[in-house]
Amino acid sequence: MTNRDTLPSNLDARSRNGLVLVLGWVCILLGAVLAAGGVWLITLDGSLYYALAGAGLFATGVLLNHHRLAAVWLYLVVWVGTLGWAWWEVGADLWAQVPRLVAPTLILVLVLICIPALSRRR
């Protein structure tokens, strides 16, 4: 007989591991797109934000794929930086904040959900 107490948490852990992998690759992909486009924007004398945020997101994805807790800390830095930058650009204009904050915050929530599946060491 299987252990009734451990079964749910085993499933939980397995799905969390799956989420970590999927989220990791999503972050790598989106981060790469943002970073590439962001570099293009910098060459056109545009904002530095997208290249930086894209690099941060890319690195977060790599760390997630390695199940490293550092991914959470790194993404928190990216998210707090995003928050500050968004406020500096458009302040309390809620509609203008939609592209700046909605998707990054969604990713933050997903990253936080991953915490139990991440470890402090490599």
Place this chain on the structure above:
Amino acid sequence: MCHPLPRIVLSLAALLITAAVPLQAQQADTPPPSQETLPTADLLEGDAAEEEGGSAEQMAAPAPEPLMQMGSDWPYYGGDAQATRFSTLDQITPENVARLEPAFTYHTGDLPTGEAEGMYSPEVTPLKLGDDLLMCSAMNILISVDAATGEENWRFNPGVPNEAIPYGATCRGVTIYTDPEAAPDDLCATRVVQGTLDAKLVAVDAQTGAPCEAFGENGTVDLWQDLGERVPGWYAVTAPPTLARGILVTGAQVLDGQAEDAPSGVIRGYDAVTGELAWAWDLAAPEQNRHGPPEGETYTRGTPNMWTMGVADEELGYVYMPLGNSAVDYYGSNRSEAENEYATSLVAIDVTTGEEVWHFQTVRNDVWDYDLGSQPTLLDWQGRPAILLPSKQGDIYLLDRETGEPLTPVEELTGLPQGKIEPDYISDSQPVSAWHTLRKAPLTEKDMWGFTPIDQLWCRIQFRRAIYEGFYTPPSAERPWIQYPGYNGGSDWGSVAVDVERGVIVANYNDVPNYNQLIPRADADEVGLKPIDQVEQRAGAPEGAGDPQSGSPYAINVNAGWRNDVTGMPCTRPPYGGIRAIDLETGETLWDRPLGTARRNGPFGIPSMLPFDIGTPNNGGSVVTASGLVFIAAATDNLFRAIDIETGETLWSAELPAGGQANPITYEVDGQQYVMVTAMGHHFMESGVGDEVMAWALPAD
């Protein structure tokens, strides 16, 4: 979250190749007077015999006739003859407006079929006279409906073919004329007149809908006369004629961007009883063509046209005509002097003679398609007879009605960029109203928008790649340029309403850029852009693939509302449209708010259902009532709403089955006040299709 910004279908992807059309000679010189002008000379010499003779009718100078009073009616397109859109009715108030209930819905039955699918933009505003509503449908079916019940009295279908549709199937309204010399029971004593898409004036009896046989030929005047080759869809009337002293004055929409050798923008006055040509005002040959061009010639081709609603001062005998731009909108070096003088001007014409009295130009050498689209409003302003003129750039001017002199400060923008395409032609200075403008600050990279950082980034890249030097950035070919505000306004054909008792202007407006690029002729030929007269089959409503501008070295590609090519969302942040109240004395803003919720709009065309005021693009004006209510639909959320004129707060709204891109009206029958708007949708505004004429009233207690 964002709205599907209207994308102008500048022309068809299917338009194919054309070689450059030879530049057309403009007739600026003035040959000797034509035969038709001679009787006037006879009259001046006091030839009594002539005066009594057969030409007496031609010579009698039209005298002022009584104006229709508004009161419980809506007898003119703009409400009253002054086009204030202000009603003295006050049964519906800010306190009870929330109790409004549907009174009736009338279906015109005019819905697109065949090649007209996706080309309907009816923009219809009914008139109300006595017990009847009088209107046209998108395809010019004239209809009379009982104003209290919505039951149809009669209809008359002039049989306009689908191929006559220019940019869209539009009939903004009709004109009512009562012949002062007819007995009240005579057929056509009161008549309903419209201009049609296939370029006719059609007059029918207001009581029965029977054609007025004495008007033109069996009630029809052919406006293609003396315009040159008939090309269906190239020359179409979409606005009601302007009436002054028994003369019906009309221009027409000349389909934009096709070719320099396009039908003339001539403005013509016709006798409202007989349909005879009273005069023509051809801005490039006003003397020569006053009574029609010489045998075998046409009115000057390619000249700026007048597609919108004018207004008339019956006492002065002047009609005020807001002109658009030349046929080729985005290139100007080979325009004539006359075109440069009059394009995008308000022109006052003496309706008794057809002569220009004055004109006031709002753009010098317009290469932005900033047509004057808003109907002007007549006012008494600080003791002066004034005319109020809103523009697509958002500027609001007040001019002396007699002289055209500005009554409010007009300033000069100087040192404007002149670009690389035609720096000698682009003006380095432009007039702006220092009294009031609806225009917002120039765009910056921060104004770019999207749903996620990625589409926002894409728009920021496009912003940086484009040429943008603020307001009046001139056209460019090597890279796109940003035009802000875009050609949808500011203020467009819905114009403004003026509460003459409170002294408040209510102005709704658009706040969207266009993302444009000129296409060198060789490239345009390669992708096959050619004008309407050389296309075998016009496609329905295509994506904005470019207008050929034949005869100029460049075609044009416009991304109207500058939408992201992947998501369809706008590249700039909301709001995309607003409404504001302006103090008529000082020009100061009293309140200003976004107009339109996000409920119908979202990425990839998915409705977001969000009830928040995001401020959508809007087309169509407002009505103001003495009780302090503003009624307006216009926005792409398909809501009809009542707004408190004191605060700007929405007090009531109703969902429409299709977009209300039309000017609403209010009227009274048997002591009951109604508000009405047509909900017929609009292809450019992407607000569906409908045939509903809808009325609301307070419930009987």
